[in-house]
Amino acid sequence: MRAxxxxxxxxxxxxRNANLDMAFSTSFLTLxxxxxxxxxxxxxxxxxxxxxMLSAIPSLVGLLQIPGAIWGRRFSSYKKFVTPxxxxxxxxxxxxxxxxxxxxxxxxxLITLAVLVTVASAAVTxxxxxxxxxxxxxxxxxxxGWFFSRRNAIGASVGAVAGIIGATILDAFRSYKMDAxxxxxxxxxxxxxxxxxxxxxxxxxxxxxxxxxxxxxxxxIRSIGAPFSDRKFRGVLILLTLAITGQTLPGNLFAAFAxxxxxLNFKIIQGTAxxxxxxxxxxxxxxxxxxxxxxxxPVLTLSLLMLSLNPIPWILCQPNQDTFNAxxxxxxxVIMGITWAAVALTQFNLVLATAKPEDRANxxxxxxxxxxxVGGVAPLVGAGMMAELRHHFPVETxxxxxxxxAGIIRIISxxxxxxxxxxxxxxxxxTIRELRNVTPGRLRTIRRMAGGAxxxxxxxxxxxxxxxxxxxxxxxxxxALHDPLPRVRRRxxxxxxxxxxxxxxxxxxxxxxxxxxxxxxxxxxSLGLLGDxxxxxxxxxxxxxxxxxxxxxxxxxxxxxxHHDPAARAALCRVATAPTDPDLRRAALQALRLDGDAAxxxxxxxxxxxxxxxxxxxxxxxxAELAIPAADVCRKSLTTYQxxxxxxxxxxxxxxGSREDVPLILDEAARSTSTITRKRxxxxxxxxxxxxxxVYRLLSLEGMARxxxxxxxxxxxxxxxxxxxxxxxxxxxxxxxxxxxTEPELTSLAAPLVPERFVVAAAVIAGR
Numbered sequence: 096m097r098a099x100x101x102x103x104x105x106x107x108x109x110x111r112n113a114n115l116d117m118a119f120s121t122s123f124l125t126l127x128x129x130x131x132x133x134x135x136x137x138x139x140x141x142x143x144x145x146x147x148m149l150s151a152i153p154s155l156v157g158l159l160q161i162p163g164a165i166w167g168r169r170f171s172s173y174k175k176f177v178t179p180x181x182x183x184x185x186x187x188x189x190x191x192x193x194x195x196x197x198x199x200x201x202x203x204x205l206i207t208l209a210v211l212v213t214v215a216s217a218a219v220t221x222x223x224x225x226x227x228x229x230x231x232x233x234x235x236x237x238x239x240g241w242f243f244s245r246r247n248a249i250g251a252s253v254g255a256v257a258g259i260i261g262a263t264i265l266d267a268f269r270s271y272k273m274d275a276x277x278x279x280x281x282x283x284x285x286x287x288x289x290x291x292x293x294x295x296x297x298x299x300x301x302x303x304x305x306x307x308x309x310x311x312x313x314x315x316i317r318s319i320g321a322p323f324s325d326r327k328f329r330g331v332l333i334l335l336t337l338a339i340t341g342q343t344l345p346g347n348l349f350a351a352f353a354x355x356x357x358x359l360n361f362k363i364i365q366g367t368a369x370x371x372x373x374x375x376x377x378x379x380x381x382x383x384x385x386x387x388x389x390x391x392x393p394v395l396t397l398s399l400l401m402l403s404l405n406p407i408p409w410i411l412c413q414p415n416q417d418t419f420n421a422x423x424x425x426x427x428x429v430i431m432g433i434t435w436a437a438v439a440l441t442q443f444n445l446v447l448a449t450a451k452p453e454d455r456a457n458x459x460x461x462x463x464x465x466x467x468x469v470g471g472v473a474p475l476v477g478a479g480m481m482a483e484l485r486h487h488f489p490v491e492t493x494x495x496x497x498x499x500x501a502g503i504i505r506i507i508s509x510x511x512x513x514x515x516x517x518x519x520x521x522x523x524x525x526t527i528r529e530l531r532n533v534t535p536g537r538l539r540t541i542r543r544m545a546g547g548a549x550x551x552x553x554x555x556x557x558x559x560x561x562x563x564x565x566x567x568x569x570x571x572x573x574x575a576l577h578d579p580l581p582r583v584r585r586r587x588x589x590x591x592x593x594x595x596x597x598x599x600x601x602x603x604x605x606x607x608x609x610x611x612x613x614x615x616x617x618x619x620x621s622l623g624l625l626g627d628x629x630x631x632x633x634x635x636x637x638x639x640x641x642x643x644x645x646x647x648x649x650x651x652x653x654x655x656x657x658h659h660d661p662a663a664r665a666a667l668c669r670v671a672t673a674p675t676d677p678d679l680r681r682a683a684l685q686a687l688r689l690d691g692d693a694a695x696x697x698x699x700x701x702x703x704x705x706x707x708x709x710x711x712x713x714x715x716x717x718x719a720e721l722a723i724p725a726a727d728v729c730r731k732s733l734t735t736y737q738x739x740x741x742x743x744x745x746x747x748x749x750x751x752g753s754r755e756d757v758p759l760i761l762d763e764a765a766r767s768t769s770t771i772t773r774k775r776x777x778x779x780x781x782x783x784x785x786x787x788x789x790v791y792r793l794l795s796l797e798g799m800a801r802x803x804x805x806x807x808x809x810x811x812x813x814x815x816x817x818x819x820x821x822x823x824x825x826x827x828x829x830x831x832x833x834x835x836x837t838e839p840e841l842t843s844l845a846a847p848l849v850p851e852r853f854v855v856a857a858a859v860i861a862g863r
Contacts, residue, residue: 101300106233109300113230114246116299119292121250122257126285127188128153130350130364131261135194135208135278137354139201144478146347149209153216155471160224164460167225174301177229180222181296185289187215192282195275220467224460231447231455232302239444244383247439248376251432255365255372257288262365269361321454322461330515331449332465337511338399338442339469341504345497346474348481349409352494356414363421367428374432382437385530388570390520391441391448392512397527398437399509405431406498414491448517477501553578554586561590569596576602576618585617592621600627607633614640616648623652628663631656635666638679646670647682654686664692671698677707684713691721699723703732703747708740715743719750726752733763742772749779757783757843764849777855780844786858793854805854808861812837815860818853827853834860 101109125131136145163180170176191211194204234242261281268277322328353359386394408427412420450458477497484493513523557575560568572594575587584606591599603622607614619637622630630652637649650670653663664687670676671683684702687695702714703725711732718725729748733741745763748756757780764776774794781790789808796804802823809815814837822830828845834856835841841856 101302105300106302109302110230110233110242112295112298114249115295116292117246118249118253119288119295121254122288123185123188123285123292125254125258125368126261126281126288127191129347130258130353130361130368131265131278131281133347133350134265134354134361136205137351138195138274138278139205141201141205142482144482145205146351146478148475148478149212152209152213152471153220153467155468156213156217156220158464158468159217159220160460160464160467161457163221164224164228164457167222167228168304168457169307170225171304171307172301173225173229173232173304174299177222177226178297180218180220181226182293184215184219185286185293187211187218188289189286192279192286195278195282224463227459227463228455229302231459238387239447242383243444244379244386244436244440247436248379251372251375251379251436255369257284258365258368259362260284262361266361322450322458325451327516328449328458328461330511331446331462334508334511334515335442335446335462335465336469337504337508338438339466340473341399341501341508342402342438343470343473344477344480344501344504345406346477348477348494348497352409352412352498356491356494357412357417357420358414359417359420363424366421367424370425370428371432371435374429374434375436376432377429378433378436379440382440385526386437386441386444389526390517391445392515392517392520393523393526394437395441395445396509396512396523397530398434398441399505399512401430401434402438403502403505403509405434405505406502409498410495445515445517448520449515553583557583557586557590561593566594566596569594569598572596573599573602576606581613581615584613585615588615588617588621592624595625597625597627600625600630604630604633607637614645616644619645619648619652623655626656628656631663631666635662638666638670643676643678646676646679650679650682650686652686654683654689664690664694668695668698671695672701677705677710680705680707680710681713684710684717688713688717688720696723696725700725700728703728703744704735708736708738711736711740712743715740715747718747722751724751726756730756730759733759737766739767739769739772742767742775745776746779746782749782752783754783754840754843758846761843761846761849761852764852773849774851777849777851780852781855781858784840784855784859784862786855786862789858789861790855793858794851801854805857809857810860818857822853827851831856838863 132149133146136149141149167173167176188211191208194208197204199207231239261284264284265274265277265281268274268280323332350364353364382394382398408423411423446459446462447455450462480497480500481493484496487493488496553575557572559565560572569591572587572590573596575583576591576599578584578587588603591603600622603618603625606618614637619634622634634649634653634656637645638653640646640649650667653667656663667683667687670679671687673679673683680702684698687698699714699717699721700723702710703718705711705714715729717723718729726748729744729752732744733748736744741763745760749760760776760779760783764773764780767773767776777794778787778791781787793801793804793808805822806819809819814833818830818833821827821833827850828848830853831841831845834853835845838856838860841859844852844856
């Protein structure tokens with residue numbers, strides 16, 4: 096930490112005070128601008144042009160942000176530069192609260208109002224880029240969505256509450272025909288909020304600018320042009336031009352339409368702000384999460400498309416339909432709030448994300464200046480359109496034409512986002528695919544994974560995310576690989592494999608290499624399921640692990656990767672014949688089965704002669720599954736060993752041998768001491784006669800169910816009936832001999848006393 100630099104806790108406290116400052120300043124602005132300013136201008140007899148001009152002034156002075164950014168970068172202190180402008184902004188608004196009650200000509204009061212608004216706006220505009228740069232310096236890039244979404248939600252909610260309080264007060268005064276006093280009271284309350292705002296601003300801790308930039312006039316002019324000459328950033332400036340035009344073209348005409356044409360009272364008008372704030376507050380955390388995860392570009396594209404629909408409810412409103420209008424506007428403003436939350440967040444953050452960090456103040460100034468200037472000109476254009484349209488259309492129609500034009504421009508602005516390049520942002524289509532599957536329940540799952548929940552809840556959330564295929568939760572699941580609780584790490588490893596996130600491979604390899612004592616089998620198995628060849632090296636090393644469970648897991652994982660990488664196959668072939676670890680030999684053989692490459696066949700030959708039954712079983716399974724030409728080795732194994740593994744070897748012999756091997760397989764069946772091994776041998780014989788499926792079905796039946804199946808299967812010939820009769824009497828040998836007289840190949844089944852061999856003979860006859 097540099098000398099004089101505040102700690103992260105100091106920055107967190109400063110950001111908290113910054114949000115309180117913003118909350119009260121938003122309340123101040125709500126009560127002194129917007130619908131209240133429109134109402135005051137209408138009270139003074141101001142025309143559409145006055146409404147448009149006063150709406151445009153704060154934006155038109157936005158040009159001052161560029162010299163403000165150049166000037167402010169000379170200061171080593173952010174706060175010393177910002178404070179005078181912020182204080183002057185608030186103080187110059189004080190006289191406005193007296194204008195409604197002063198006995199002065201309306202024209203003079205309108206001019207005074209315009210002058211005060213202009214100078215106050217200029218004061219705060221000059222310092223805005225440095226104030227934004229100050230905040231950006233304290234917020235990590237990957238947390239800007241999280242911070243600014245909450246900041247915007249706070250502003251929207253407190254502004255809405257202040258607005259509804261002001262509207263209630265104003266309507267109360269208007270009911271007594273005391274409009275002027277009502278505006279003075281409302282403006283006065285706004286000034287009280289301005290005082291609280293300044294109080295919390297002064298509590299913010301300053302941070303030193305690392306490298307103040309002192310420029311002469313020529314250098315300053317060049318620096319002004321840098322963002323505009325940056326080809327990539329010009330796309331952002333074009334977007335801002337179109338987006339702000341679409342957003343501000345109606346200016347205060349929505350409020351004017353509500354008062355002039357719909358004749359709605361101020362409580363309904365401010366009620367729309369409250370419902371918009373509700374939508375904003377509900378959606379802000381989620382938009383912050385999405386913008387941090389997917390990038391600002393795709394979220395802004397989507398939100399601008401949604402924003403193009405916002406004028407539709409206003410267009411549907413009809414005069415003298417107060418209930419309909421109120422229900423329509425209040426309900427749809429929740430959706431509008433959801434939309435504006437995304438636009439306000441990502442529009443500003445896209446400027447931050449595409450600005451060069453070393454020249455961020457100038458880039459911010461350029462972006463904010465374009466927003467301000469366009470935001471000043473567009474309402475004037477909208478007011479001019481409205482004034483001209485009044486001469487050609489009914490007033491209601493004129494308003495709605497302006498609203499429709501704004502919606503069309505918003506669609507165009509959404510399309511202008513697509514060419515912009517934002518580092519790390521996902522594509523629009525990929526984002527839509529992810530968002531399409533998002534539900535409130537899934538978002539709650541993600542929030543549980545992000546932290547703050549108990550270990551049990553976090554485990555459950557990770558499991559649910561994996562089961563539901565929530566790829567949107569990949570970041571949280573990968574972060575859980577570093578959880579201090581082993582069981583959470585295990586669950587996260589399994590989930591990462593289910594979601595097939597390619598980033599999980601590097602994370603899991605890092606865990607294994609950096610924390611070898613914390614390695615879990617689930618991590619190794621997940622690497623195998625992900626199937627990335629880059630994991631072969633670390634998995635091969637784990638074959639030498641002192642923990643047998645990890646060795647086996649590594650072999651299994653390599654088996655899933657081996658068809659992608661010859662090195663994995665070579666490692667498995669080596670350990671498949673390792674003399675010290677039969678469990679590892681068995682696991683290696685099982686893994687080699689997954690590929691079937693001939694290079695691994697010698698390992699299966701060796702496995703068939705292994706002294707450990709488990710290894711022989713694995714080798715025999717591989718021989719049968721892969722049809723490895725190992726009949727001679729199988730025969731040798733059957734004559735060498737006498738244990739339960741021999742049943743599996745006998746089945747393998749059936750898979751790769753011939754019908755001449757039936758006696759040898761039946762001899763093994765006769766030696767079998769368990770039902771499982773005997774039936775496995777019989778299935779081998781059935782395989783040689785091509786009736787394995789039918790025999791398997793019959794062996795799965797018992798008692799009368801099997802008898803009924805045999806009756807249905809055998810043809811109703813004299814031999815078939817006689818065989819069934821002997822079988823039902825318990826003389827299975829006689830039954831087989833009867834069938835062998837009609838099918839000589841069954842003679843080999845008659846001699847050994849193997850229970851249930853009649854099932855095989857019956858299946859053969861039925862198949863013929």
